[in-house]
Amino acid sequence: MPEYALTIEVRTRPVGVTVVALAGELDHHTAPRLHRAVERTAEDLPLVLDLTRLGFCDSVGVAELLFAFRRTRAAGTSLALAGTSPDLGRLLAMAGVDGLLPSHDTVDAAVGALHRGG
Amino acid sequence: MTGSDSGPATVLVLDDNDATRYIVGSWLRRSGHTVVEAVDGTQALALLERTPAAELPELAVVDISLPDMTGFEVCERIKSGPRTAALPVVHISATAIGASDRTQGLHRGADAYLTEPIDPAELQATVTAVLRYTRARRHAERLAARVAALHRSTLALYGAADTDELVAAAALGAIRLGAARATAIALGPDRDALHLAHHDPDLPDGPAVRLLQAPPVLLDVIAHHTLGDATGTDTALLDADQWHEVLAGHGLGGAGLPAGPVALVVARTKPGRPLLAVVVDRDAVAAPDERGLLPQLTQAGALALEAQRSQAEEHALALTLQRSFLPSRLPAVPEVGLAVRYEPASARSEIGGDFYEAIDTPAGLLLAIGDVAGHSLEAAMAMGELRHALRAYAIEGHDPQTLLHRLDALLTRLRPGLTATVCLVLIAPDRRSVKVANAGHLPPLLRLPDGSARYLTEHGILLGLNVPQPPPVDFPVEPGTTLLLVTDGLIEVPGEHLQTGLDALRDAFAAAPAALDPAADLLLSSFARAQTDDVALLLARLD
Numbered sequence: 001m002p003e004y005a006l007t008i009e010v011r012t013r014p015v016g017v018t019v020v021a022l023a024g025e026l027d028h029h030t031a032p033r034l035h036r037a038v039e040r041t042a043e044d045l046p047l048v049l050d051l052t053r054l055g056f057c058d059s060v061g062v063a064e065l066l067f068a069f070r071r072t073r074a075a076g077t078s079l080a081l082a083g084t085s086p087d088l089g090r091l092l093a094m095a096g097v098d099g100l101l102p103s104h105d106t107v108d109a110a111v112g113a114l115h116r117g118g
Numbered sequence: 119m120t121g122s123d124s125g126p127a128t129v130l131v132l133d134d135n136d137a138t139r140y141i142v143g144s145w146l147r148r149s150g151h152t153v154v155e156a157v158d159g160t161q162a163l164a165l166l167e168r169t170p171a172a173e174l175p176e177l178a179v180v181d182i183s184l185p186d187m188t189g190f191e192v193c194e195r196i197k198s199g200p201r202t203a204a205l206p207v208v209h210i211s212a213t214a215i216g217a218s219d220r221t222q223g224l225h226r227g228a229d230a231y232l233t234e235p236i237d238p239a240e241l242q243a244t245v246t247a248v249l250r251y252t253r254a255r256r257h258a259e260r261l262a263a264r265v266a267a268l269h270r271s272t273l274a275l276y277g278a279a280d281t282d283e284l285v286a287a288a289a290l291g292a293i294r295l296g297a298a299r300a301t302a303i304a305l306g307p308d309r310d311a312l313h314l315a316h317h318d319p320d321l322p323d324g325p326a327v328r329l330l331q332a333p334p335v336l337l338d339v340i341a342h343h344t345l346g347d348a349t350g351t352d353t354a355l356l357d358a359d360q361w362h363e364v365l366a367g368h369g370l371g372g373a374g375l376p377a378g379p380v381a382l383v384v385a386r387t388k389p390g391r392p393l394l395a396v397v398v399d400r401d402a403v404a405a406p407d408e409r410g411l412l413p414q415l416t417q418a419g420a421l422a423l424e425a426q427r428s429q430a431e432e433h434a435l436a437l438t439l440q441r442s443f444l445p446s447r448l449p450a451v452p453e454v455g456l457a458v459r460y461e462p463a464s465a466r467s468e469i470g471g472d473f474y475e476a477i478d479t480p481a482g483l484l485l486a487i488g489d490v491a492g493h494s495l496e497a498a499m500a501m502g503e504l505r506h507a508l509r510a511y512a513i514e515g516h517d518p519q520t521l522l523h524r525l526d527a528l529l530t531r532l533r534p535g536l537t538a539t540v541c542l543v544l545i546a547p548d549r550r551s552v553k554v555a556n557a558g559h560l561p562p563l564l565r566l567p568d569g570s571a572r573y574l575t576e577h578g579i580l581l582g583l584n585v586p587q588p589p590p591v592d593f594p595v596e597p598g599t600t601l602l603l604v605t606d607g608l609i610e611v612p613g614e615h616l617q618t619g620l621d622a623l624r625d626a627f628a629a630a631p632a633a634l635d636p637a638a639d640l641l642l643s644s645f646a647r648a649q650t651d652d653v654a655l656l657l658a659r660l661d
Binding site: 028058059060062063066067069070087090091094095096097099100 | 491492493559577578579580
């Protein structure tokens with residue numbers, strides 16, 4: 001089995017929300033794979049990025065979260081984060097983007113919020 | 119049918135009957151084969167056991183009824199031994215036997231079965247057919263093994279970190295393809311020396327690859343014998359005199375390279391690019407399959423060299439560009455001391471997009487630090503564009519909030535998809551206050567004359583999302599206050615919390631020397647130890 005620093009799992013919830021679950025490290029080396037994974041998700045569905053098992057995220061990783069944000073915004077849907085760590089929360093706040101990327105404790109809460117909003 | 123498929127072989131004849139052994143042996147000798155004899159199974163197996171691999175018989179003629187074991191058992195033991203598994207066995211039987219014995223022999227591994235009375239023509243035809251089949255199979259197996267070796271060598275070529283590793287991989291690759299010794303030659307990245315790797319397993323210094331250097335003109339001589347200026351691959355055969363002339367003319371006369379005759383195998387990927395050459399003994403390219411594989415290896419080497427070269431060139435170009443994007447000098451303004459540092463990311467990683475700037479404007483001295491996310495030539499270009507745009511807008515006298523709006527609009531328009539963080543600090547002309555407008559960058563650090571340090575955390579949103587910025591925040595400052603602006607490469611350590619890095623930086627800054635240059639050096643050396651990202655740092659002291 002190959003070893004991945006970042007694993008990406010994409011699922012579509014029956015309510016019509018795509019959930020992309022990340023585990024591991026999101027940085028300069030792994031960000032391009034997230035980019036491609038996000039690009040392949042259905043454009044017209046809201047998107048949840050599940051960061052519960054994301055151990056590390058740097059500024060390049062944040063740029064990739066923002067790519068997902070821009071993509072959903074352009075398609076007229078929305079994006080929510082789930083399970084953001086306090087450290088990543090601090091990084092997002094420092095970049096001033098915490099208001100654009102609403103974060104929820106669990107995937108279910110994030111899916112629920114998007115489903116109601118959408 | 120080629121000569122080697124029907125040529126004479128060494129044949130083992132195993133029969134306890136002296137007369138049969140003599141007759142079969144003499145028929146085979148008459149056809150040119152060499153015959154070794156054994157009288158029972160034990161003796162035959164012992165003979166095979168002690169014979170060196172290169173001298174093993176190519177065929178065994180085995181009688182079915184032997185005193186110590188059956189011929190079937192001898193055959194099974196031959197086929198189950200790793201050294202002899204490929205040795206074909208032809209059974210002969212002295213008595214008339216039924217079809218079941220014949221099938222038993224073939225089922226248990228024999229390649230043919232003859233019954234007495236044996237017709238000499240049938241024996242010879244059978245031996246010829248079995249030899250032809252065995253030799254063709256062995257040839258195919260060797261070719262398959264060499265193709266596999268070529269694939270392994272290609273991987274090694276692409277894994278090479280520099281020219282020396284690459285020529286070493288090419289020389290070892292030629293050995294794996296069957297050359298007894300090999301020399302690979304390629305031009306180094308600075309184009310001022312040829313790198314040679316010579317491998318000769320028979321030399322006393324053992325399996326090591328010897329690395330040598332030679333003047334680049336040697337490659338022109340090799341090109342003259344082969345491709346000239348053309349691209350592709352080529353093979354030239356040089357006799358000992360011609361090869362001696364090539365070596366002696368370029369300081370390699372006493373280097374211990376083979377004296378020739380040699381085969382020069384070369385490849386060039388693009389017009390104008392230097393050749394990659396592999397030199398082997400001329401015999402090594404005699405067989406048709408090896409002639410095909412060596413040029414493929416050389417071609418793979420040339421492609422790997424080209425990949426290595428373009429990577430090095432792109433990195434050097436990006437570094438030069440990045441340097442040219444940074445200010446060549448800082449403005450000299452009264453009552454403000456400045457120190458800046460820029461450290462590119464480590465040599466083998468990609469290019470970053472950090473920048474700093476200091477501009478004297480009518481509204482005061484404007485300091486800026488920024489970071490375009492990503493490690494690419496595009497990030498470095500966007501950094502240069504932002505910095506130049508900032509200069510132009512600043513000279514027009516815009517306030518920091520407007521400057522950030524303009525830069526946001528520029529980035530969104532010109533480089534959609536990129537984001538950047540930028541922190542602007544405008545030092546008032548009277549040096550008694552600073553205005554901070556921070557678009558999502560690490561907060562600036564302020565050190566007060568009493569030695570305490572704190573972050574100015576008020577901030578807006580990073581650039582590239584086309585979102586409005588909040589108004590800048592004013593901070594009064596006393597004489598003797600120092601400002602520190604950094605990019606995240608300084609404190610970002612994978613696996614470590616950001617807040618830990620921020621706290622450590624604040625404490626180190628509070629304890630740093632008052633003089634700016636020693637303080638900058640200290641911060642850089644104590645934080646940016648193994649950074650994978652580039653780092654920019656700007657210190658300003660207000661007096």
